[in-house]
Amino acid sequence: MPPADRILKGDRLALARxxxxxxxxxxxxxxxxxxxxxxxxxxxxxxxxxxSGAGKSTLVNSLVKAILANDPHVAxxxxxxxxxxxxxxxxxxxxxxxxxDISADERVxxxxxxxxxxxxxxxxxxxxxxxxxxAAGLDxxxxxxxxxxxxxxxxxxxxxxxxxxxxxxxxxxxQAIKAGILEIADILVVNKADRPGADGVIQALQAMLELGxxxxxxxxxxxxxxxxxxxxxxxxxxxxxxxxxxxxxHRHRDWILRNGDWQRKDSLRxxxxxxxxxxxxxxxxxxxxxxxxxxxxxVASMLERRISPFQALKVIEEADKGISA
Amino acid sequence: MPPADRILKGDRLALARxxxxxxxxxxxxxxxxxxxxxxxxxxxxxxxxxxSGAGKSTLVNSLVKAILANDPHVAxxxxxxxxxxxxxxxxxxxxxxxxxDISADERVxxxxxxxxxxxxxxxxxxxxxxxxxxAAGLDxxxxxxxxxxxxxxxxxxxxxxxxxxxxxxxxxxxQAIKAGILEIADILVVNKADRPGADGVIQALQAMLELGxxxxxxxxxxxxxxxxxxxxxxxxxxxxxxxxxxxxxHRHRDWILRNGDWQRKDSLRxxxxxxxxxxxxxxxxxxxxxxxxxxxxxVASMLERRISPFQALKVIEEADKGISA
Numbered sequence: 001m002p003p004a005d006r007i008l009k010g011d012r013l014a015l016a017r018x019x020x021x022x023x024x025x026x027x028x029x030x031x032x033x034x035x036x037x038x039x040x041x042x043x044x045x046x047x048x049x050x051x052s053g054a055g056k057s058t059l060v061n062s063l064v065k066a067i068l069a070n071d072p073h074v075a076x077x078x079x080x081x082x083x084x085x086x087x088x089x090x091x092x093x094x095x096x097x098x099x100x101d102i103s104a105d106e107r108v109x110x111x112x113x114x115x116x117x118x119x120x121x122x123x124x125x126x127x128x129x130x131x132x133x134x135a136a137g138l139d140x141x142x143x144x145x146x147x148x149x150x151x152x153x154x155x156x157x158x159x160x161x162x163x164x165x166x167x168x169x170x171x172x173x174x175q176a177i178k179a180g181i182l183e184i185a186d187i188l189v190v191n192k193a194d195r196p197g198a199d200g201v202i203q204a205l206q207a208m209l210e211l212g213x214x215x216x217x218x219x220x221x222x223x224x225x226x227x228x229x230x231x232x233x234x235x236x237x238x239x240x241x242x243x244x245x246x247x248x249x250h251r252h253r254d255w256i257l258r259n260g261d262w263q264r265k266d267s268l269r270x271x272x273x274x275x276x277x278x279x280x281x282x283x284x285x286x287x288x289x290x291x292x293x294x295x296x297x298x299v300a301s302m303l304e305r306r307i308s309p310f311q312a313l314k315v316i317e318e319a320d321k322g323i324s325a
Numbered sequence: 326m327p328p329a330d331r332i333l334k335g336d337r338l339a340l341a342r343x344x345x346x347x348x349x350x351x352x353x354x355x356x357x358x359x360x361x362x363x364x365x366x367x368x369x370x371x372x373x374x375x376x377s378g379a380g381k382s383t384l385v386n387s388l389v390k391a392i393l394a395n396d397p398h399v400a401x402x403x404x405x406x407x408x409x410x411x412x413x414x415x416x417x418x419x420x421x422x423x424x425x426d427i428s429a430d431e432r433v434x435x436x437x438x439x440x441x442x443x444x445x446x447x448x449x450x451x452x453x454x455x456x457x458x459x460a461a462g463l464d465x466x467x468x469x470x471x472x473x474x475x476x477x478x479x480x481x482x483x484x485x486x487x488x489x490x491x492x493x494x495x496x497x498x499x500q501a502i503k504a505g506i507l508e509i510a511d512i513l514v515v516n517k518a519d520r521p522g523a524d525g526v527i528q529a530l531q532a533m534l535e536l537g538x539x540x541x542x543x544x545x546x547x548x549x550x551x552x553x554x555x556x557x558x559x560x561x562x563x564x565x566x567x568x569x570x571x572x573x574x575h576r577h578r579d580w581i582l583r584n585g586d587w588q589r590k591d592s593l594r595x596x597x598x599x600x601x602x603x604x605x606x607x608x609x610x611x612x613x614x615x616x617x618x619x620x621x622x623x624v625a626s627m628l629e630r631r632i633s634p635f636q637a638l639k640v641i642e643e644a645d646k647g648i649s650a
């Protein structure tokens with residue numbers, strides 16, 4: 001049976017193998033993705049991001065346990081993305097240890113990915129892996145990544161519901177909360193809420209919401225015609241505040257299904273993916289330029305300061321036109 | 326007088342203005358870069374990277390003070406790059422405060438840049454700004470950036486001498502030292518060397534060097550035919566170990582001038598820059614695709630799961646060929 005059919009029948013081993021094929025961008029991977037694409041778009045994709053040390057893995061662990069306890073028939077996926085390391089090829093050992101008690105459950109499918117600092121890594125491979133999990137019937141699909149640079153913006157482009165975590169005691173505390181957080185957060189979580197400084201973090205987020213939504217009552221936790229990111233205080237290690245967070249996630253899912261944002265976010269995701277594929281194609285073209293005969297001459301001319309990089313680019317463009325014509 | 330001429334005459338205000346023009350990728354910026362390119366390639370470019378909290382700004386401050394004390398006729402440049410925030414547009418207020426005592430010195434030209442998570446931000450704009458400073462006669466040029474994801478690899482592509490900093494007490498300590506550090510470090514600095522745990526960090530780096538250079542005596546601090554990154558213990562706040570570090574930087578400069586690496590690193594830098602310009606051109610092409618009539622139809626077809634993103638890419642490629650032909 002072809003891999004795509006096996007995945008549709010719920011074969012987890014076939015899923016794991018095809019994810020590897022997709023990560024390697026193999027022909028089999030691309031073919032199966034094409035075959036499976038019509039069966040996607042059903043699962044609720046939940047992104048979880050925040051600074052290193054906020055307790056993301058622990059929160060995911062508690063969240064998943066709560067979801068499993070609520071619904072015996074659930075089948076869910078977890079993708080742990082490490083965009084910070086260009087060096088390690090999928091370690092995340094600490095995370096795996098922390099997730100041990102849930103990853104043994106057969107209703108849970110966990111995958112760790114190191115995007116190794118690859119440009120577009122998160123937008124190109126992660127949506128593909130999400131799609132495979134989605135076709136396999138996993139719902140929800142949790143995507144966890146550290147909030148480093150571009151990654152936190154990219155996660156908001158692939159998720160239906162983006163949870164941004166903060167915690168007290170992460171060095172700069174309140175100052176570290178970025179002004180752009182509201183552009184990506186659907187739900188805010190202050191973890192380690194039993195630690196000193198947690199109230200300060202909550203207040204800082206609250207103040208930011210009031211600045212971001214000046215004409216609305218930010219204490220109205222269930223408005224009918226707009227969504228203000230609710231703030232949840234959690235102690236993930238003790239599973240405190242998790243039930244409320246699960247409720248908040250469900251409310252957000254219902255809200256975006258009702259107001260059309262579910263489709264809009266689906267649209268953003270496929271567009272981000274298409275853009276990443278285009279960028280990948282462009283990188284291949286650049287490799288072709290580098291292997292062409294003209295390239296060493298251009299580099300030598302630049303080193304002798306006879307032509308500038310801008311002028312070298314023009315030469316490459318002219319050569320490209322010659323090839324296309 | 327055109328901006329390029331004023332910069333060659335040492336006009337600092339013209340330099341500051343032209344950097345802004347280059348950051349905005351204006352026509353004037355590109356024109357002046359072309360004019361100034363023949364006058365570049367002289368300054369020693371020193372990259373300084375390391376995790377948040379290692380004390381990079383303080384080290385740069387001490388380093389610059391030592392360089393200024395050594396040479397009354399020096400004119401040097403500092404570029405402080407913040408690749409972590411896609412949101413703020415050039416804040417780095419804390420760094421500016423820390424550098425206050427040196428930035429008042431007229432022999433020092435400081436520039437802060439936020440690359441705002443832009444793809445290729447570090448490789449595209451930073452080399453351009455380095456080039457302007459280089460043409461302005463600034464030497465050395467220090468480029469400081471936090472070691473986050475891609476940034477630390479990119480810094481090694483633009484610098485002649487890359488200094489990688491570590492410090493005790495940064496959470497994961499020894500475990501956080503990445504295996505790939507030797508690929509980019511020419512010099513290792515363990516700052517905050519008076520704090521508990523500093524010896525452990527030094528030993529971990531030492532062990533890594535022994536693994537990385539199995540056939541050489543890593544205690545030989547001045548070998549004739551290979552370079553092993555020396556480790557310097559510093560307390561930047563008290564200017565301890567800084568003179569030794571300055572000596573180490575000079576030794577590395579002499580070494581790469583002698584063995585040809587100076588030219589090789591210059592070559593890497595112009596190639597990285599050319600690649601970033603190419604990538605920028607490709608991003609413009611993608612914008613053109615997005616604004617074309619075909620694009621909304623493709624997105625709609627993907628959302629209805631009638632075509633996959635791979636199939637959509639093929640349609641775009643065919644349309645591109647049609648335009649080129």
